[in-house]
Amino acid sequence: MEISRPIKNFITLFSKIPGIGPRQATRIVFWLLHQPKDIQTEFSKTIENATTKIKLCADCFFPFEPKNNESLCEICRNQQREHSIICVVEKETDLLSIEKTNKYKGVYHILGGLMSEIDEKKKQELNIKPLLLRIKKSFQEKKPIKEIILALSPTSEGNLTTYYLEKAIKNLGLNIKITKLGRGLPHGGEVEFADSETLINALEGRK
Ligand SMILES: [Zn+2]
The missing domain is CATH 1.10.8.420 (RecR Domain 1)
Known part of the structure; x- marks a missing residue:
């Protein structure tokens, strides 16, 4: 059959x-x-x-439904948020997990995946260039980004991506603090599945 x-x-x-x-x-x-x-x-x-009906935010790449043809998502449009701190995450669900903690007041940048040691092409598909441009633009517009939090999962692909991003951001030669999630997330564990308390600890203990 x-x-x-x-x-x-x-x-x-x-x-x-x-x-x-x-x-x-x-x-x-x-x-x-x-x-x-x-x-x-x-x-x-x-x-x-x-x-x-969904558009990707021009700044952070979070999918949202534009009401008046706006290009930025609700978080990026919110003036109460700290726009000089960007938390870099692998994917949308990581952002949602961090938002659920209600503790993080900065903005985000969604990479859309992680780098892979075996698949060089993957790097090109990630939103790395837009992140570097976003940082540079913030300095040109005199609203400089002060801190980049690399909130990627402590897996081998996550660590590889963190290492690469750290180097790429440092190479911009700008006065910018780069931090990584602190202790709490188990080795090999994923941001998406971490409970709020663990995420709060990891964010507050960032260094
Ligand atoms: Zn956004």
């Missing part, structure tokens, strides 16, 4: 989602086919809306 082409396509596509393998994708597609028409439509609409 052959699985029909549209179902196969669904499985291939959904298997690309982090954490979802072909087995789960297969279960999802058959589950979806058993749902009433309106639920099925809601699924396709929700996916479409999430990708068409």
